[in-house]
Amino acid sequence: MVEEGSITAANCPKDLLLFRAAISRIFRDIAESVSADEFWNSWTVLKQKRKLSQQLYTLMVDTLYENMVTRIDEFIAEDDLIEKFNVLKRIIDETDTPRDHVAWRPPGNVMEHLRSLDGEKIKQHSEKLEEYVTTMEAENKKLAQQVSKGRKAASTVNAKADCLLEQHKYVRSEFERAARHLEGDIKKMSA
DSSP states (O other): OOOTTOSOTTTSOHHHHHHHHHHHHHHHHHHTSSOHHHHHHHOGGGTTOHHHHHHHHHHHHHHHHHHHHHHHHHHHHHTTHHHHHHHHHHHHHHOOSOTTOOOOOOOSOHHHHHHHHTHHHHHHHHHHHHHHHHHHHHHHHHHHHHHHHHHHHHHHHHHHHHHHHHHHHHHHHHHHHHHHHHHHHHHHHHO
């Protein structure tokens, strides 16, 4: 049993007193959940004695309420709720988070919640992909420069080949002209 007067405003945190008051009110509502008239109608023996029925009802409600409040006081003492509420108050006082700050709560949508848990992994993979893309772009730029150099070299070779072909055509035509001239000279000599 809890000693009388052990739970007072002096030795209890305000939150625990509010908790106890709310529970006590709930107990009072439970104790009074059966109305005096229903109680009176339930007992045919007491139908003739309304005053006695009223006294019995009041005694039942008060006893039930007092027993429940005594039990909650025992619960508070047994579980050392005064100390736990004092620790909670100290933690709340020491926190730098404002009281009106809304804490993050997981969304109702499971897939959205799982996606938020994977946010860090997604960020890490995105960074890796960005590094990979940067590396690939650098390699592509290097390859493009090599291809450009190769095309320039091929163009130079092609220009030289065209020049040689032109020279070859000129030389060929000169050889053909010389060959015709020599054929003419050979025909003149043989005639």
